[in-house]
Amino acid sequence: MGKVNTILGPIAAEQLGITAMHEHIGFGLPGCDLDTKWWEARPKMLEVTIDKLKHFRELGGQTIVDCTGIGTGRDISYWQVVSRVTGVNIVACTGFVSGDTVLPYFRDKSIEYLADLFYHEITVGIEGTNVKAGAIKCGVSRGGLNELDEKVYRAAARAAVATGVPILTHLSINADRQMDLFEMEGLSLDRVVIGHSDGKEGLDPARDFRIAERGAYVGYDTIGFDTEKGTPEVPAPFWARPRAERLDQVMDLFKAGYENRAIISCDANCFALGWASTEHSVAELLEVFVPELQERGVSDETVELLLVDTPAKLLTMRDPQPNLIKAAKEAVEA
Amino acid sequence: MVNSFGKSDLGIVNTVLGPVSVAELGVVLVHEVLVSKIPGAEFAPEMDMDESKQFNTLKQSLKEYRRLGGGTIVDRSGMFRGRNVKLYRALSKETEVHIVASTGLGPASMVGSYFTTQQTEPPGPMPLDRLSEMFANEISQGTVIPRRERTGPAGLIATEANKKGITRFEEHLFRGSALAAQQTGATITFQYGREPEHELDILEKEGADISRIIVGGLDRLESDARGDTFKLARRGVMVALDHAGWTPHEGYVSDDRRVELILELFAEGLGNRVLISTNSVGYAIGHDTAHQGFDYLLSIFVPKLKKAGVTDEQVRQLLEVNPQRILSLEGDKGVYKPQVEGADITWVK
Numbered sequence: 001m002g003k004v005n006t007i008l009g010p011i012a013a014e015q016l017g018i019t020a021m022h023e024h025i026g027f028g029l030p031g032c033d034l035d036t037k038w039w040e041a042r043p044k045m046l047e048v049t050i051d052k053l054k055h056f057r058e059l060g061g062q063t064i065v066d067c068t069g070i071g072t073g074r075d076i077s078y079w080q081v082v083s084r085v086t087g088v089n090i091v092a093c094t095g096f097v098s099g100d101t102v103l104p105y106f107r108d109k110s111i112e113y114l115a116d117l118f119y120h121e122i123t124v125g126i127e128g129t130n131v132k133a134g135a136i137k138c139g140v141s142r143g144g145l146n147e148l149d150e151k152v153y154r155a156a157a158r159a160a161v162a163t164g165v166p167i168l169t170h171l172s173i174n175a176d177r178q179m180d181l182f183e184m185e186g187l188s189l190d191r192v193v194i195g196h197s198d199g200k201e202g203l204d205p206a207r208d209f210r211i212a213e214r215g216a217y218v219g220y221d222t223i224g225f226d227t228e229k230g231t232p233e234v235p236a237p238f239w240a241r242p243r244a245e246r247l248d249q250v251m252d253l254f255k256a257g258y259e260n261r262a263i264i265s266c267d268a269n270c271f272a273l274g275w276a277s278t279e280h281s282v283a284e285l286l287e288v289f290v291p292e293l294q295e296r297g298v299s300d301e302t303v304e305l306l307l308v309d310t311p312a313k314l315l316t317m318r319d320p321q322p323n324l325i326k327a328a329k330e331a332v333e334a
Numbered sequence: 335m336v337n338s339f340g341k342s343d344l345g346i347v348n349t350v351l352g353p354v355s356v357a358e359l360g361v362v363l364v365h366e367v368l369v370s371k372i373p374g375a376e377f378a379p380e381m382d383m384d385e386s387k388q389f390n391t392l393k394q395s396l397k398e399y400r401r402l403g404g405g406t407i408v409d410r411s412g413m414f415r416g417r418n419v420k421l422y423r424a425l426s427k428e429t430e431v432h433i434v435a436s437t438g439l440g441p442a443s444m445v446g447s448y449f450t451t452q453q454t455e456p457p458g459p460m461p462l463d464r465l466s467e468m469f470a471n472e473i474s475q476g477t478v479i480p481r482r483e484r485t486g487p488a489g490l491i492a493t494e495a496n497k498k499g500i501t502r503f504e505e506h507l508f509r510g511s512a513l514a515a516q517q518t519g520a521t522i523t524f525q526y527g528r529e530p531e532h533e534l535d536i537l538e539k540e541g542a543d544i545s546r547i548i549v550g551g552l553d554r555l556e557s558d559a560r561g562d563t564f565k566l567a568r569r570g571v572m573v574a575l576d577h578a579g580w581t582p583h584e585g586y587v588s589d590d591r592r593v594e595l596i597l598e599l600f601a602e603g604l605g606n607r608v609l610i611s612t613n614s615v616g617y618a619i620g621h622d623t624a625h626q627g628f629d630y631l632l633s634i635f636v637p638k639l640k641k642a643g644v645t646d647e648q649v650r651q652l653l654e655v656n657p658q659r660i661l662s663l664e665g666d667k668g669v670y671k672p673q674v675e676g677a678d679i680t681w682v683k
Contacts, residue, residue, distance in 0.1 A: 028448065035464075070377050103374025105377075
């Protein structure tokens with residue numbers, strides 16, 4: 001079918017297998033590394049991370065897309081150890097989780113600069129390595145899509161067109177505007193997952209249908225952030241949902257025949273950086289959520305579609321059009 | 335380098351190699367930056383992050399400073415703008431220049447979102463008590479090397495306000511700095527934004543000791559026009575004319591005017607509240623700078639002062655007595671006992 005960039009090199013799309021499209025080895029806001037409150041010895045972090053991914057693997061999982069992006073904990077050499085030890089393919093993202101996470105150096109840069117940066121990470125390598133990103137992350141800041149977010153969206157779209165990798169977004173807030181931005185930059189919406197549609201932040205089930213109708217993918221990808229998991233010590237985060245409610249939302253879209261316009265994933269952190277996560281693991285996708293779908297009558301074919309076929313279709317790099325960035329630059333200069 | 339706890343009444347200063355007696359500092363440049371990095375530049379493919387180049391450039395600048403009679407340099411950029419205490423320790427050992435690092439954050443435009451926009455509903459900044467704890471621990475336990483260890487301690491708390499006017503988040507940083515100063519006895523230094531008196535009020539209201547505050551950037555054209563330096567010195571803070579060599583073209587008074595201001599301050603009996611420095615950048619990553627190297631003050635500016643009639647004793651006041659007093663932890667109040675004494679590393683876990 002085609003090529004997918006993983007952190008251990010390119011693989012064939014057929015090698016992806018069961019894929020969780022929106023996960024994190026460890027995400028933290030820029031600066032959290034300076035706060036000793038969150039420090040943990042690397043060997044322990046590694047142990048916890050390996051345990052979770054091994055379990056995912058034992059349940060049949062083969063690939064995760066790590067949606068961490070630039071400056072929020074993306075750590076290629078560390079991830080390579082994790083991938084080698086567990087055998088789980090890891091696809092790294094270029095881009096930024098949201099405008100909020102864009103570090104000062106990049107805040108004032110042009111769309112062209114940011115597109116070049118993402119392009120570089122997809123075609124040359126990330127942070128001085130020859131490890132290439134296989135997807136692009138962009139997202140909505142706290143308080144809604146802002147000017148900086150939009151700049152990143154446009155740059156992400158240009159780099160996606162130029163390289164053929166897909167885009168995954170953080171949050172479905174202002175989904176219509178998100179999709180407009182991609183289209184304005186010439187990106188087909190079947191290359192896009194509008195993420196966290198099942199999260200409580202800005203929840204709007206009617207929006208899921210608009211995303212599907214326009215041909216993008218609905219990201220049901222905060223599975224396992226359940227309100228039921230909150231404890232006095234670690235309360236459920238503000239984006240958590242009651243389990244049954246999330247399931248109802250997903251089933252409503254599926255019943256309308258849009259199983260082919262959704263992805264399912266957990267957004268779980270193997271080891272959260274700089275914030276306290278409730279107990280969570282990508283393994284829950286296969287261990288808890290898929291059986292719940294099946295109990296609701298979802299067929300094996302649909303499960304296969306959600307976990308294997310759609311991810312492979314999304315992650316397979318389309319024919320690149322690398323001259324577009326150059327053409328855009330020339331157009332600006334002219 | 336041996337740490338010594340001399341019997342000086344002025345107490346001790348935290349350098350990157352551990353606490354030393356103030357008497358060892360000699361001539362001090364109070365407002366300089368060793369490595370100045372726009373946060374995030376390290377992730378840009380076009381940036382050269384070769385630390386050996388940083389080391390060699392800084393070594394040359396520091397050795398020249400030492401040759402001219404310099405003893406100590408203070409890195410006033412806080413904890414998030416390229417500070418590299420491991421590098422500074424190696425440089426201090428190599429050049430025998432004391433290096434004082436700072437903790438603290440600001441301006442808001444140079445801060446990561448962990449500090450400004452935490453994952454809470456609604457989003458908010460890092461709570462005040464956590465902020466002050468983080469700063470205070472960098473002074474009492476050592477500065478952090480992200481997610482690994484603590485190393486040599488910070489010697490003061492540095493912050494900065496937006497030039498268009500202090501932002502709400504920066505007020506929060508000022509308050510956190512004031513609390514950390516009270517917990518540690520360390521001095522606060524800030525580059526003022528738009529209204530230095532108002533910004534000083536924020537620190538004072540939060541309980542900071544006014545005699546333990548340095549206000550920097552007071553040789554900007556507009557503060558000269560307003561007479562800020564005199565008003566603030568009379569209030570009892572340390573005023574820093576800390577852009578020697580900068581020009582009206584860059585928004586700062588000329589050296590001639592700077593010299594005049596110093597003469598006027600001495601004439602008014604405020605000479606014990608004045609600091610001078612150059613705000614040079616030893617090594618810039620991700621931005622341009624016209625002011626590199628640390629030789630200007632001693633080789634060019636001090637001769638200008640002397641030519642204008644400033645006495646050797648007054649120069650000593652500006653470059654030794656005043657900085658030593660302000661950098662000593664707790665000033666005249668007694669000797670502060672840090673928890674680390676220049677240990678190479680302190681593992682956190």
